[in-house]
Amino acid sequence: MSEYSAIVLAAGEGTRLRPLTQNRPKPMLPAATKPILEHVFDQLIDAGISKFVVVVGYRCDRVQSYFGSTYRNVPITYVTQKKQLGTGHAVLAAESEVDDTCLVINGDQIVDSRIVADTIARHDSAAAATIALLQRPNVEPYGGVRIGEDDVATEIVENPRDGYGYYLNAGVYMLEPAAFDAVRSAEPSFGEHHLFEGLSKLIDSGETVRGTVSEGLWVDATYPWDLLDVSFELFDRGVVTSSPVISGRETTVHDEAIIRDPIILDQDCAIGPDAVVGPYVCLGENTTVGANAVLERSVVDDDTTIGANATVVDCVTGTGVEIGPGSTIPGGPGDVRVGDTVYEDEALGAVLADRVTDRGGVTYVPGALVGPETEIQSGATIRGTLAGGTEVRS
Structure with a gap:
């Protein structure tokens, strides 16, 4: 050829x-x-x-x-x-x-x-x-x-x-x-x-x-929620192989954590005790899932931390995101605004762009889009679209 x-x-x-x-x-x-x-x-x-x-x-x-x-x-x-x-x-x-x-x-x-x-x-x-x-x-x-x-x-x-x-x-x-x-x-x-x-x-x-x-x-992937479907399709079609531990890389899964396939972890990840991770979870490099956290149907990019007792479902994160202890992203369906159009009942809990920080106890209404460099104080409720660089007080 x-x-x-x-x-x-x-x-x-x-x-x-x-x-x-x-x-x-x-x-x-x-x-x-x-x-x-x-x-x-x-x-x-x-x-x-x-x-x-x-x-x-x-x-x-x-x-x-x-x-x-x-x-x-x-x-x-x-x-x-x-x-x-x-x-x-x-x-x-x-x-x-x-x-x-x-x-x-x-x-x-x-x-x-x-x-x-x-x-x-x-x-x-x-x-x-x-x-x-x-x-x-x-x-x-x-x-x-x-x-x-x-x-x-x-x-x-x-x-x-x-x-x-x-x-x-x-x-x-x-x-x-x-x-x-x-x-x-x-x-x-x-x-x-x-x-x-x-x-x-x-x-x-x-x-x-x-x-x-x-x-x-x-x-x-045309819209943010499509990134979930793309990754899940890669699992279902065998392009990505479910693997909670990558051989030869510093990834730690606590003995008391519960892993539900399919799931893939990049290097230098850590999953704490009694955390429930999966199904359909992708963890990027150097991500951490805290004790008792629940993480399902999500694509979590590099250098992200999910705090203890947090619940994260149908979520896409950028890099360097911090989801604080006890925060809740309950999953879709939700209504998502893209430009001037509202897309109803999409399977999206939330999108958190690069370096979003929530301080814990935050509740996300399904379909929330949070721009980069946003800081969310403890106890706040997030809905709709937040521009980057926003500070949200409870």
Whole structure:
């Protein structure tokens, strides 16, 4: 099999995932105990990709400092998209770093290596581009593709609402030089160049754009509560193996703690006596769960402390969070406001962004979103959305 480079699109913020993305881009948010982008790299390597060209932008330092110049012996070249002007703009920014045929993939969605491998295998020089497709009941939030004879794409639509039968665009593409030219010449929409518009131009001009229908894991986090579903899907699909103790690492689980699988712990974690942890819990590096605490269905990022006798259910934390003793996050469902829209009955207890501190005895109303650097005094009740840097008194 030929060796290919992959352009990995990792420049966006992920505004609908605020407040978790106020300090880092969406690709660096946790899926289980490691960033989404790391899962993407793993799947690309498993599919045989030999070089990464990573397009970074928003908080690019978080990506570059984490991965450096190589990942699992695969070299990484970084290209900076100074203004996020669409996926097409990002692809063109990386064009000079790849030779001829290359793969393009979104860096903020986890895609099974089988999908990548199927796309590579189906592509040939008769097509200017090949798109990975999935059968999904609802493609409206994403992109849709219709195909005809010999899997030739006949239409590419973003957020289709016309009722036709579309396959889901999985965000994995094999591109020939002609595809770059089409993206370059396509008219921008609202000041942005989109990859799908360039591919649509190829179709309209009579060039062959092929779709290949594949199977395998494909998960995306659009809203904060989706990070729970993404991590749980990784458990259920066997991508993440339940492991309360990682061999050779300083992780301590007290003999009287109760562990309910599935659960995964990173290094330097500690779980105290009579704590109940799991099911569906991901603990990042250097996290602590105090005595008699209850932790269920949650993704807890690095350097977080959950105090004694606290209850935490359906929760996503950023890094450096402190949940004080006796605090209660009872779990969803709850109503969550994202921008001007309220999403009702979502399975979310609370989101606590980086370095939130509660002093104990705090009660969180389901659906609460707490911005970074917020300090909450003992006995307070938290509901709705709190901006970062807020001080809440009881």
